[in-house]
Amino acid sequence: MNDFIAARSQMAVSLGFHIIFSxxxxxxxxxxxxxxxKYLKTGDEVYKGLTKAWSKGIAILFATGAVSGTMLSFELGLLWPEFMKHAGPIFGMPFSLEGTAFxxxxxxxxxxxxxxxxxNPWFHWLTGLLVGISGLSSGxxxxxxxxxxxxxAGFDYINGNYxxxxxxxxxxxxxxxxxxLHMIIAAFVATGFAVAGLHAFMILKKKNIEFHKKAFKIAATCACIAALIQPISGDISAKDVSKRQPxxxxxxxxxxxxxxxASFILGGIVNEKEERVDYAIKIPGLLSFLAYGNVKDPVxxxxxxxKEDRPPVAITHYSFQIMIMLGVALMILAVIYILATFKTKTWLTKQWFYKLFVVATPLGYIALEAGWTVTEVGRQPWIIYKIMRTADAVTPMPGIAYSFYxxxxxxxxxxAIVIFLLYRQMKMVPVLYDSTDKNYKPNKK
Structure with a gap:
């Protein structure tokens, strides 16, 4: 592995992990x-227990996100010094403001x-809400x-000077x-379905059903609303990319x-050498419509x-297809949830219903990672689009492969540590919060 590929791979791994925590x-x-x-309005102790349980998980993930984010900050300077030399003074403001929000x-x-x-109970609630608002602002x-x-934007590039x-x-x-917009909605989709899936699993295990059903309802409702409005942001993003990065x-x-x-392609095997896609399903005119709002304009x-300005086609295409297909699958699940909530409530008692959410647990994050792959790989070979190539920004320091490993x-x-801590936290839920449940049996150990 040469140093350039090692540097790119290290950033990809770091971003891939950090994006989940963030x-x-x-x-x-x-x-x-x-x-x-809900606890403050109803006095239901189960909601209080749920709030405390989630707050402990948030504390664990906040610490993890802080560590991974700090590592990323150092990596930008260590791996891409030429980029930071020129870009730092220009786009440093959002980074400094992000530090304040943090x-x-x-x-x-x-x-x-x-x-x-x-x-005061409502001031206490407000501090919790502020955690979310400041976290969202950071993002x-x-x-x-x-x-x-x-x-x-925000500068003139004249004779190699900014x-x-x-x-x-x-x-x-x-x-x-x-x-x-697209990323924030995706975060609600991914996190919502992941949390709903974990609580659905506990419901199927018949552990603290009341507790986990309340948790499931909050997470699933937010996730499903976000999944259904995500195509709107996707359409805005597609039209924006068609203008700026054709x-x-x-x-x-x-x-x-x-x-x-131009036809919209579903699936297929990319043959970059012969410049074609085999075994794909083509929907005539749809790509023109998505890009320009009509079915006639050329794309x-x-x-x-x-050739030197083209991004890698295969990985960008496959990542885009994964994002789209998983997004559609989660939209279908969202429709099923809405039908179950408002029309066919007997589904809420069926095991298959919760099993669908268990299966969907990782899908939002897979789609999110695929979307970021599209964003970053699709910009190549530029680190600053049309201004600086990625190969020109990498550090000349040798041995980057060892840093990557x-x-x-x-x-x-x-x-692994985070998964262990969160798993232990979930196992502690009945001991901590469900002692008032009629079906609660304390752990005699």
Whole structure:
């Protein structure tokens, strides 16, 4: 493995792990706030127990996200010094503001965890809500920085120099809204279905059914609403990419040759050498419609761009297909949940219903990882689109492969520890919170 591939691989692994922790950190505090609100309104002790259980999980994942995020910050400077040398002064504002939001989140979570019976109940609830708001703000600010890499703005590039820098314009670049909207909704989808799936599993195990049903309802409701509105943000993103990064759109669809109208491709095996897709299902005119709002406009094929400027087609296309197919599957599950909630309530008592959510537990995060692969790989070979190539930004320091192996081992170990801690926390739920349940039997051990 050469140093360039090792550097890219290290960033991919680091981002792949961190994005899961950060999404949970953005979304779970809102689930916690909903449960806490229900406790304050109803006095139901089960909701209090649920709030405390989720808050402990949030604390674990907050610490993990802080560690992985700090590692990423160092990696940007260590692996891509040429990028940070020029980009730092331009898109540093959202990173600095993200640091402020992180500190607010850290203070708020401390207030919430240790504020039981010490603050006014509604002020205490507000501190929990603030954890979610500040976490969400952190995510949006980081996404603004990433969007700048896809749509650089806020400076003039003259004779290789970055001049007339405007950090505000850089932060509010053309891509930030569509990218932030799509990502935030995806975070609710992924985290919601993951949490709902875990509680559905506990329901099937017939452990603390009342507790887990309340938790399942909160998570599943949020996830299903997000899954049904996600196509709207997807359409906004597709139209935005078609204008700013047409070669990325072509790679997403493995669209090799310009067509009018352009067909939307489902599935297929990409043959980059011969510039075609075999065994694909083509829907005539749909790509033109998604890109431009009508079925007649031509969509540029990847062969219309210089070879040195083309992103990898196969991995971008397959990742896009995975994201789309899993998104559709979760939308179908959302429709089933809505029917079960409002029309066919007997489904809520069936094992198959909860088994569907158990199966869906990882699907949102797989789709989310695939979407980020599309975003990052689809921008290649540029680290700053049309300004700086990724190969020109990498560190000249040798031995990056060893760093890649080390950081990968750290992230795997970190993930194993987090899974163990969360599993232990779930096992402790009946001891901590369900002692008032008529069916509760304390652990005599």
């Amino acid at each position: 999404c949970i950190g953005m979304v779970m505090p809102f689930f916690m706030a909903i449960a806490h609100y 500190f607010v989140e850290a203070i708020a979570i401390g207030f919430f965890l240790y504020g039981w019976n010490k603050f 949006i600010l980081v996404l603004a920085a990433n969007a700048w890499m896809n749509s650089p 001049v007339n820098i405007d950090p505000v314009k850089a932060m509010f670049n053309d891509a930030w809204f569509s990218q932030a 070669e990325k759109l072509a790679a997403m669809e493995a669209h090799f040759h310009t067509e009018a109208p 540029k094929g990847i062969t219309d761009f210089p 080390l950081f990968t081992a750290i992230f795997i170990s970190l993930s």
